[in-house]
Amino acid sequence: MRIFDLALKDLSQMFRDKRSLLFLVVMPIVFTFFMGFAYKNVGGDPNVDNRLPLAVINPEPDAVLNKALVTRLESSDSIRIESMNEMDAMDTFHKGGVAGVLIIPSGFSDQVSAGNEAQLTLIADPTSASGQSLYQLLRVPISQLMSAVEISRETTDILGKADSSAEQSAAFDLAWDKWTQASKISLVKMEQAVAEESSDWTGGNPYNQSSPGILVQFAIFGLVTSAQILVQEKKTRTLQRLITTAMKPWEIVAGHMLAMFTVTFLQTAMLVVFGQWVLSVDYLREPIGVLLVAVTLGLWVSSMGLLIGVIAMDEQQVILYSMIAMFLFSAMGGTWFPLETTGGAFAAIGKVMPSTWAMTGLQNILIRGLGIESVWMAVGLLAAYALFFFVLAVWRFKKIEV
Amino acid sequence: MSFAVEVNHLKKSFGDFQAVQDANFFAASGEVLSLLGPNGAGKSTTISMLSGLLAPTSGDACIMGHSIIKEPEHAKASLGVVPQDIALYPDLSARENLVFWGKMYGLRGTVLKSRVDEVLEVIGLSDRQKDHVGKFSGGMKRRVNIGAALLHKPDVVIMDEPTVGIDPQSRRHILNNVKELNQLGMTVLYTTHYMEEAAELSHHIAIMDKGRIIAYGTHDELIKMVGEQTRIDLTLNTEAEKILSAWQKTEGVSKIDSADGKITALVDDSNRVLPRLFDAASKANVRITSVDIQEPNLETVFLHLTGRALRD
Ligand SMILES: Nc1ncnc2c1ncn2[C@@H]1O[C@H](COP(=O)(O)OP(=O)(O)O)[C@@H](O)[C@H]1O
Ligand SMILES: [Mg+2]
Numbered sequence: 120m121r122i123f124d125l126a127l128k129d130l131s132q133m134f135r136d137k138r139s140l141l142f143l144v145v146m147p148i149v150f151t152f153f154m155g156f157a158y159k160n161v162g163g164d165p166n167v168d169n170r171l172p173l174a175v176i177n178p179e180p181d182a183v184l185n186k187a188l189v190t191r192l193e194s195s196d197s198i199r200i201e202s203m204n205e206m207d208a209m210d211t212f213h214k215g216g217v218a219g220v221l222i223i224p225s226g227f228s229d230q231v232s233a234g235n236e237a238q239l240t241l242i243a244d245p246t247s248a249s250g251q252s253l254y255q256l257l258r259v260p261i262s263q264l265m266s267a268v269e270i271s272r273e274t275t276d277i278l279g280k281a282d283s284s285a286e287q288s289a290a291f292d293l294a295w296d297k298w299t300q301a302s303k304i305s306l307v308k309m310e311q312a313v314a315e316e317s318s319d320w321t322g323g324n325p326y327n328q329s330s331p332g333i334l335v336q337f338a339i340f341g342l343v344t345s346a347q348i349l350v351q352e353k354k355t356r357t358l359q360r361l362i363t364t365a366m367k368p369w370e371i372v373a374g375h376m377l378a379m380f381t382v383t384f385l386q387t388a389m390l391v392v393f394g395q396w397v398l399s400v401d402y403l404r405e406p407i408g409v410l411l412v413a414v415t416l417g418l419w420v421s422s423m424g425l426l427i428g429v430i431a432m433d434e435q436q437v438i439l440y441s442m443i444a445m446f447l448f449s450a451m452g453g454t455w456f457p458l459e460t461t462g463g464a465f466a467a468i469g470k471v472m473p474s475t476w477a478m479t480g481l482q483n484i485l486i487r488g489l490g491i492e493s494v495w496m497a498v499g500l501l502a503a504y505a506l507f508f509f510v511l512a513v514w515r516f517k518k519i520e521v
Numbered sequence: 522m523s524f525a526v527e528v529n530h531l532k533k534s535f536g537d538f539q540a541v542q543d544a545n546f547f548a549a550s551g552e553v554l555s556l557l558g559p560n561g562a563g564k565s566t567t568i569s570m571l572s573g574l575l576a577p578t579s580g581d582a583c584i585m586g587h588s589i590i591k592e593p594e595h596a597k598a599s600l601g602v603v604p605q606d607i608a609l610y611p612d613l614s615a616r617e618n619l620v621f622w623g624k625m626y627g628l629r630g631t632v633l634k635s636r637v638d639e640v641l642e643v644i645g646l647s648d649r650q651k652d653h654v655g656k657f658s659g660g661m662k663r664r665v666n667i668g669a670a671l672l673h674k675p676d677v678v679i680m681d682e683p684t685v686g687i688d689p690q691s692r693r694h695i696l697n698n699v700k701e702l703n704q705l706g707m708t709v710l711y712t713t714h715y716m717e718e719a720a721e722l723s724h725h726i727a728i729m730d731k732g733r734i735i736a737y738g739t740h741d742e743l744i745k746m747v748g749e750q751t752r753i754d755l756t757l758n759t760e761a762e763k764i765l766s767a768w769q770k771t772e773g774v775s776k777i778d779s780a781d782g783k784i785t786a787l788v789d790d791s792n793r794v795l796p797r798l799f800d801a802a803s804k805a806n807v808r809i810t811s812v813d814i815q816e817p818n819l820e821t822v823f824l825h826l827t828g829r830a831l832r833d
Binding site: 121132135355356360361362 | 597600624669
């Protein structure tokens with residue numbers, strides 16, 4: 120109960136200062152618009168080939184199934200096929216020249232037609248947007264190809280024809296045609312949607328990048344306001360008085376963290392609502408997933424605010440530490456620009472940043488169109504970071520003397 | 522007799538520096554105990570340990586029988602602490618501050634409301650309760666600072682130099698508050714470097730210097746320590762240094778020190794010693810501008826014990 124009273128007091132102090140409204144409400148909205156416009160202009164050039172480059176290792180280009188698959192992929196709006204040998208392909212992939220490598224094994228067509236197992240291999244980075252998209256884009260045509268083969272085999276088996284290979288081939292053509300047509304008619308919409316989303320980093324709506332980016336970034340920026348409360352508490356000596364009351368140290372820490380969490384969470388919720396209804400960023404496609412990311416993001420940011428508040432001696436230090444946190448976590452976390460475009464060391468560091476995972480979680484939902492299972496990793500990591508910072512903050516808090 | 526505050530071999534070191542060295546004292550239930558000592562004596566450090574802000578290096582203390590080390594929450598619950606520095610939210614009103622602190626002490630609802638009203642009455646700020654504390658004068662802030670520690674009707678109130686740097690009117694108000702609270706049955710542990718305050722308020726006085734409790738007793742017991750000696754206060758037309766060492770060697774002078782332009786001497790018999798002091802002054806070409814022969818007081822006691830004057 121006292122924890123809530125303390126949090127309420129913090130919140131009333133924060134909102135009494137009109138400047139916090141500027142930081143917490145006005146600036147994130149303005150920046151979302153601004154960044155959205157910036158992406159619109161970058162991604163909007165129609166002459167640029169935005170299709171995902173895919174290296175295909177195809178040792179038997181003339182085999183029936185190989186041909187069928189490649190032709191189908193080449194006609195895609197979202198994939199650009201580049202045939203090459205295995206060494207070149209891997210080399211190009213590692214240099215970032217292609218988003219993935221599809222390996223069609225030798226004898227694939229014959230083996231599959233004969234009903235044997237033969238596996239296609241996709242080499243791609245599953246944590247990147249392009250890798251995720253490739254996987255999604257290839258899944259449909261490949262499963263259709265396999266089922267067409269299966270249908271043709273079953274049909275000829277049932278008919279029990281002697282010259283089965285010619286019959287099977289005719290049946291395959293029939294089934295494959297149907298699939299191809301079907302995908303043009305009923306599946307075309309889905310493929311278009313996926314293709315558009317993966318054609319650039321913004322998934323068609325430039326706010327898909329700017330809205331979650333600003334959301335994560337301003338959650339961190341909110342530290343300037345929320346960590347300040349704790350420093351003021353030290354400056355006015357009220358923190359010392361709090362310690363002399365019967366409140367336990369963890370209650371004091373929890374009360375302040377609750378206030379910081381509430382501010383971060385409310386700000387995130389506001390930006391989600393704004394993104395959803397004003398900018399058509401479809402957060403509510405997976406409401407539970409977005410909620411989970413928002414909660415763990417809030418926990419992580421507020422635990423970091425707590426730590427900053429505990430170590431900072433004055434307002435200037437709060438601003439300094441918050442700025443460091445913001446540059447470190449925002450820039451490295453892909454909230455300013457997608458990490459896929461940087462490559463190298465930046466992308467590597469970025470992969471361990473909690474902010475990256477907050478972005479990944481939201482983008483899995485917004486840009487990659489994935490379901491709730493795609494945010495578990497992000498949610499778990501954010502929670503782990505939150506716990507780490509919280510423990511650190513409590514440890515430092517207990518060391519405060521007079 | 523039951524003790525409200527018991528301090529046993531309390532020590533606090535900051536690195537090599539021993540701010541409090543083996544402090545032992547007791548406050549009986551319902552009394553006012555003053556901790557009297559100059560700045561830097563270790564009063565606030567002692568208070569901070571009692572109120573849970575500093576962990577003692579060694580030793581222990583009990584508040585209403587609860588050890589500050591073993592059961593800090595129980596000890597704190599019986600305690601109201603008035604810190605030396607104002608510890609309030611300047612951007613909240615006097616009432617909002619008191620309501621908040623009342624909640625932190627676990628008060629709720631109508632009890633909280635009536636306690637806040639009572640405390641505002643006690644500190645004499647009912648009519649200014651809606652004003653922000655940041656706009657208050659130093660004296661008014663001090664009064665709210667005290668009020669915030671009284672809301673939960675603690676058994677023991679600790680006040681750390683609550684009258685430093687305020688106008689005489691507020692000071693009088695606070696001293697009267699201390700007496701009232703004590704009459705209501707609260708035990709008060711009061712620290713000060715003003716000997717008049719200690720003399721006026723306390724049942725017992727512990728004199729502290731350089732981290733040690735150097736004397737303990739009632740006001741009269743302490744005065745008796747000085748014995749038959751007389752205290753003489755003198756002022757000069759020049760710096761005290763010019764004559765101090767000469768006077769120190771004068772026969773009959775047991776202790777002498779200067780503070781804030783005033784020289785205080787402890788002498789065996791003023792009738793015989795004073796002419797010698799005048800003699801030495803003329804030889805050193807120093808003119809005495811005033812002489813005041815005083816009844817011994819706590820300042821005399823401090824001078825007697827330490828050889829130093831109790832500075833303001
Ligand atoms: N946190 C600290 N670190 C180092 N020295 C300290 C600290 N707090 C107090 N001191 C020193 O301990 C001594 C006693 O200080 P304090 O208890 O504040 O005295 P008082 O309240 O009697 O004026 C002083 O010399 C002071 O400088
Ligand atoms: Mg002090």
